[in-house]
Amino acid sequence: MKTKHIPPEWAFEFHGHRCPFMPLGYRMGKLALEYLGIEREKDHGFFVFPEIGIGHPQMCFADGIQAATGATYAKGLMEKTFYGKLAATFYHPKKGAVRYSLKPEFIDEFGKFEFFAYRKKGVEPSEIPLSVADEVINWVYEQTDESMFKVEPRPDFKYTPVKGSFNKARCSICGEYVFERYVRMKDGKPVCIPCSEYEKR
Amino acid sequence: MKTKHIPPEWAFEFHGHRCPFMPLGYRMGKLALEYLGIEREKDHGFFVFPEIGIGHPQMCFADGIQAATGATYAKGLMEKTFYGKLAATFYHPKKGAVRYSLKPEFIDEFGKFEFFAYRKKGVEPSEIPLSVADEVINWVYEQTDESMFKVEPRPDFKYTPVKGSFNKARCSICGEYVFERYVRMKDGKPVCIPCSEYEKR
Numbered sequence: 001m002k003t004k005h006i007p008p009e010w011a012f013e014f015h016g017h018r019c020p021f022m023p024l025g026y027r028m029g030k031l032a033l034e035y036l037g038i039e040r041e042k043d044h045g046f047f048v049f050p051e052i053g054i055g056h057p058q059m060c061f062a063d064g065i066q067a068a069t070g071a072t073y074a075k076g077l078m079e080k081t082f083y084g085k086l087a088a089t090f091y092h093p094k095k096g097a098v099r100y101s102l103k104p105e106f107i108d109e110f111g112k113f114e115f116f117a118y119r120k121k122g123v124e125p126s127e128i129p130l131s132v133a134d135e136v137i138n139w140v141y142e143q144t145d146e147s148m149f150k151v152e153p154r155p156d157f158k159y160t161p162v163k164g165s166f167n168k169a170r171c172s173i174c175g176e177y178v179f180e181r182y183v184r185m186k187d188g189k190p191v192c193i194p195c196s197e198y199e200k201r
Numbered sequence: 202m203k204t205k206h207i208p209p210e211w212a213f214e215f216h217g218h219r220c221p222f223m224p225l226g227y228r229m230g231k232l233a234l235e236y237l238g239i240e241r242e243k244d245h246g247f248f249v250f251p252e253i254g255i256g257h258p259q260m261c262f263a264d265g266i267q268a269a270t271g272a273t274y275a276k277g278l279m280e281k282t283f284y285g286k287l288a289a290t291f292y293h294p295k296k297g298a299v300r301y302s303l304k305p306e307f308i309d310e311f312g313k314f315e316f317f318a319y320r321k322k323g324v325e326p327s328e329i330p331l332s333v334a335d336e337v338i339n340w341v342y343e344q345t346d347e348s349m350f351k352v353e354p355r356p357d358f359k360y361t362p363v364k365g366s367f368n369k370a371r372c373s374i375c376g377e378y379v380f381e382r383y384v385r386m387k388d389g390k391p392v393c394i395p396c397s398e399y400e401k402r
Contacts, residue, residue: 010211062275074263084383179257182285
């Protein structure tokens with residue numbers, strides 16, 4: 001195989017189905033960690049911005065990035081840019097930033113596999129025969145990194161995560177806790193955003 | 202133990218550290234699947250809206266929800282509401298919606314554990330002694346679902362995912378592929394959003 005970056009079985013379990021894009025993102029994420037000289041992120045210090053959006057295929061690669069890098073959505077370390085592109089920027093405050101994208105020539109070759117014919121007919125990935133999924137997954141494992149990825153250092157990339165706070169208050173209407181940044185005021189009392197109804201306008 | 206919903210070891214590996222919130226979200230997610238009578242989502246048919254935002258602690262529970270339910274961020278199945286609350290709404294088009302939130306009384310008891318004293322001093326979860334993390338994780342396993350979660354059916358909840366498309370075009374400036382929804386026009390030619398520079402204004 002041309003890559004050592006094969007996802008562990010749990011990454012497929014996490015993702016929910018066998019598709020070629022999750023492993024692609026896993027590999028992209030591992031390569032970006034190597035490029036920046038960092039380990040998988042345990043806590044809250046490494047950020048990834050996948051250039052995916054909504055309503056298009058192949059977004060799955062960002063789950064591979066979550067699995068590979070530890071920059072998970074719930075830890076506040078991953079945010080989509082909504083550009084609709086098969087790329088991501090990886091940023092570490094002390095190591096800088098790099099952007100990985102899939103080369104168009106690679107995407108064209110990749111798109112010829114039977115897996116995508118099923119997808120275009122509306123068949124969900126878990127319903128596609130495993131042999132069809134594994135055919136394209138295994139083909140990708142045999143491609144070189146150079147044939148797949150464009151790599152661009154982004155020396156000017158800046159990102160400043162917001163300062164966190166543990167402060168919270170109880171909503172005077174529903175009684176639930178709200179972290180302070182999201183407390184709103186209504187009739188002189190603290191409320192949560194849904195109870196404020198300010199969003200309904 | 203008062204719960205059978207203990208995360209598998211891979212969920213901790215995915216998340217990156219041992220904290221009490223990931224397992225809480227895992228349990229919340231499994232309970233919501235049971236409530237709605239559905240299996241873990243393999244593909245793209247189940248949606249979760251965690252009410253977390255940015256700049257506050259305890260967001261980690263949504264990684265537990267990703268692990269438990271298969272409603273992952275990259276599959277387009279999870280979206281934060283930015284309400285700053287420890288709650289989530291789970292929605293299946295054929296089964297309806299339910300909201301799970303942590304009861305304030307539970308949050309108060311929970312917050313007394315030493316784990317949170319470390320966090321408030323700015324110690325990252327992976328640096329907190331494992332015994333301190335496991336103390337609160339194991340305490341939570343001994344609490345009943347009823348003492349922890351408020352459960353609210355949401356019969357009026359509506360969500361319509363956008364219709365997807367495989368169409369894509371190459372940006373006439375950078376040459377990269379862009380899915381159609383995100384193609385912009387500049388000087389009569391298709392471009393990607395970054396090359397359009399329309400966002401800089």
